[in-house]
Amino acid sequence: MSNPGEFPQLKNDLILRTLRGENVERPPCWIMRQAGRYLPEYHEVKGSRDFFEVCRDAEVAAEITIQPVRRYRGLIDAAIIFSDILVIPQAMGCVVEMVEGKGPSFPQPLRTEQDVQRVLDYEVDITKSLKWAFDAITLTRHKLEGEVPLFGFCGGPWTLLVYMVEGGGSRLFRFAKQLINEHPDLAHQLLQKITDVASEFLARQVIAGAQVLQVFESWGGELSSMDFDEFSLPYLKQIASGVPKHLAKLNYTGDKIPIIVFAKNSWYALDKLCDSGYDGVSLDWSWDPKEAVKINNGRVTLQGNLDPGVVYGSDATITKKVSSMIKGFGGGKQNYIVNFGHGTHPFMDTEKIKFFLEECHRIGSQ
């Protein structure tokens, strides 16, 4: 079932051609958190079920993944599997709950050296613990019928460490900062273990049917430039180089799989990220596209970067900001993927998002 040769033929390879650096007719478009709570059809399917229970049900996860592709048919050039970055901590033995209206919560966050050691000693077997994720990808790939490529993803090691140590979202990052400053060696051991699991997880998502990958280092910007170089960048690089190595070990003989990194608010790291082994670098809205293009100098494909809040504005505002974004990224015919600078909000208007996508197509085709 997971032999890529057996999947329906891909009809839209725009994002794959773009990530290979080819000249294209318009920039591909997709949106972080394009599936989920702003879509009424998501609530209909999810009902009152637990978030992770929904992720683990392959049929339902496939349906939710495809919902935005169906609603915005012809306007969205990739699907992203419906799951979460916190499934890696779960596979490493941590309990993670999704609390309605609050977000993720770890009942037993890693607060002592013994807590961290317990996770380091935990025997991870993702072929067992994350089998459901691979099944969901394989089923979704079939159900997409080749309409658009399917993204697999994982969290960046530093971001996952933050969640495991803080026990959820945070404002001060007190416990994560304590770990990297008080026990840097232990922090490195934990980051290394997360990195090894993440690399294997991404490779196995490819075997299951993922055609493009993204790493979400959403808390990158909480590190200083110096700490990013020590606690994030080396591990992000290891993931980029580790995925092909794992794929070779798994006897993968398919196409080279492009991989994108999103290190939110790590503006100081753009130059280094362009040389870190990724095909694409996703930018948050703190960037002036023109400056990012200058620093990148054609090394990778850039992705982003409007504040999703733009869809709260009038159509004229959306048109103006889309135009300046696409022009800032050089017009969109090479090395550029349209996205927001971060995910959609649950309150967003589906029609406004449609207008945003239509304008990206219109202006990006000019």
Ligand code: CP3
């Ligand atoms: O459409 C998609 O983008 C695919 C699915 C996806 C989800 N989470 C679904 C989700 C993806 C790619 C993620 C990644 C993710 N999860 C990140 C990285 C991207 C980012 O936003 O920075 C992070 C940090 C998480 C952790 C996480 N999961 C948080 C902080 C929350 C709660 C906050 C929120 O937005 O509610 C989640 C829950 C979550 N993940 C939901 C969805 C659709 C909401 C769950 C619900 O239906 O109640």
